[in-house]
Amino acid sequence: MKDAFEKLFRAVHQFKKLNVSDLIPGLSSSEFSVMGAILQMGENGKITSSELAAKTKTLPPAVSRTLRGLEEKGYVERSVDKKDRRNTYISLTEKGWKKGEEVRDRMQDFGCSVMSQLKEEDIDQLVAYLDRIYEIAEKEIDTRKRQN
Template identity: 30%
Template sequence: VKEYQSKFLLQMHNFHKIKFWSLVPELNPSEHMLVFALCRCEAGKCGEFSDDLDIKLPEMKGVKVSDLAKAVRMTMPGVSRALAGLEEKGIIERRIDKSDRRNTLVFLTEDGYSKIREYKKRINKYFETVFERFGEDRVAEVIELIGELSEIAQEELQKELIGSESMQDGRAVSEDKIKDIHQ
């Protein structure tokens, strides 16, 4: 088990080190996360991981800055810095919410919309090539196996945190902390 544990953790670490966002050198990692989260939120999939970024620019309703921060799990100051960078690059614009002036809404600009479509093409081409080289059947198998492994790992972690005498600062682990494991 120890041999597999080390090899598994090493491969997960190696995979995590792949900088997929570098396919879009115009954006730093935070900007990359935010702009794609903006698209997911506009598509009604805020906080989810979705490949569906098929949004229509004229139909955009805007996304609250606070919702974007939650979706990407960034602090408000971090989100504000990244949005400033995206705004400076002409990809997004921020507007005061007319229905609640306390909120700021984020929109893609026309130029930003075009750029996002181009970025998405680059990313799709990259993964298409990787999956072709690896083999579609093998990719499907790996996805299924990792999904199963992920479920088991989450279940076992939850059991360990709830069932054992896991303590943090002298208190049992809270249900909220356990919910965070699944997000």
């Protein structure tokens, strides 16, 4: 079983090595990640930098650096909450929304191109296996947390 886990972990981990941001000229992988998180907020969505840090699992100083770069490119803007000036919200500019749509289209095209090279039943089976492994792993983590 130890060997099987190591094989699975290696196979899953190698996807982190894919630099999908190479498909999006002009965006680093951190900018790609932060813009994706903001896009998920919806058209009128605003998010704080601490919420972005939590969502992207990135340290706040790194998110701040990334936001500065995105601001310089004209993709995001910050606004201070008029009711509570301690809160600063980040949102996409019109240029940011256009870039976001471009990113979404390119990623969808990329995903479809990759997945079209596999049989649908193989994809369904793989997804079912990964979902099941995830459920088991989640339960195992919970059990071990309670033991400690």
